[in-house]
Amino acid sequence: MQANYLARPVNEAGPGGVADVVRRTGGLQAQTWRGAAYAVRARSTATTLADVTHAQETDRSVVRGWFMRGTLQLVAVEDAGPLLGLLGPKLIKDTERRYGELGLPAGIRARAADVLEEHLLANGPSNRAELAELLVAADLIAEPKGQAVYALIRYAGLLGRLCYGPGETWVAVRDWLGKPFDLAGDVEDLARRYLSAYGPATARDFATWSGLPVPAARRAVEAVATKSFDVDSVELAAVDDLPGCRDVRMLGEFDAYLLGYQNRFQQLPAAIFPGGGMLRPAVIEAGRAIGSWTHADLSVDVFDGRPDLSAELKDLARFAG
Known part of the structure; x- marks a missing residue:
């Protein structure tokens, strides 16, 4: 609880406080916008609900997209590219079977990513219905309903080409942030940040949180851990020995x-x-x-x-x- 910043050490107001919380935790789950916002609240003392929206939509110091485990997350803007560089290829590979079930081979997906990005660069924030009609018009899917639409949007997101914009719309990363993501990531750095925010934990915990393969997660944890603890005969790794929190x-x-x-x-x-x-x-x-x-x-x-x-x-x- 102490490691995950639930002792509420962030007392900075405004979007800066929001970005600080997100940066410290390595990212916050964001399947629902409310869930992500109240996760910020639980770790800060001065931010407001409006600050969270401002940080993502106006300040743009945090990004909402598909990151750890391929689920929606709110991450610091400087972390988004490295995370996608590390996790995106495996997440796409892990989804291949589903792409096949939806009739979305690699060629269709690649063309869809181009079409979606080109449209968003030219037209700005667009919602699902607008992007669905675009994909139908480009003869990439047969109808504007169904899971294929979201699968193609998410695929482009995993490539780092689009992310969430205002509300439930999507935007081109190059337009929204002014430059493309730098996809160079370091797995040991990610492991160190994970243990800082979630330790003590196991390598399998890190793999579960991130979506990385267990062997790669284990090597990274072993390389960066500086402390270990035994809990119920399970060895846990950490980078700090914190006093804990009873709040x-x-x-x-x-x-x-x-x-x-x-x-x-x-x-x-x-x-x-x-x-x-x-x-x-x-x-x-x-x-x-x-x-x-x-x-x-x-x-x-x-x-x-x-x-x-x-x-x-x-x-x-x-x-x-």
Whole structure:
């Protein structure tokens, strides 16, 4: 919890504070924009919901796209290219079977990436419906509905050619950021940053978080780890020996803290992890999940302990503005 910055060390307001949180954590899960925003809130004391949007859409110091595990993430702009350079080729390879099922061979995908980027460079932010019609008009897909549209958009994103722009639109990276991504990445640097934000952890944890092959993850962790710990007869690697944190924190859905490991040494109840790829808002205390909560009315279901949530509830109101 301390390593993942849930002791809330960031007190910088505005988009700079948002970028600092994202940079320190190596990226935040962003399947939902709200989830990414409330992950920033849980790790800072002065940022607001509006600051998160400003950092991504105006300041452009953070980028939303497909990175670790091929899922949507919010990452620092300087990290986006190296992450795609390390992870993109494997993520594309791992999706080959699905591309085949959707009738999207390599030639179609390559042409689609060109068509999408050219359109976004010429027209700016475009939504899914607009890009779907474009792909149909280019005779790359048969109809504007179905999963092939998203698969082709994501493919271009994994190549570093497009990313999310305002709201649920996409933009060309070269236009949005003023230059293409530099795809040169170093796996040992990524392992060091992972252990800084998630350690102690195992090489398999790093592989699970990143999407890298286990052998490559293991070599990188062994190269950069400076400390080790034994927990339940499992050897964990780290780069720091931190004092820990016993605070109570209310995390949004899909929070990176609960997704950063293969084994969290705790069982998440159905109230938080109901299955089907969902991860609901959680209450944690001293690192362990003790309850769940809902955004709509801030109601809390605590199933372990009697935490004082007054400070967190007050800060949620502050963050929302």
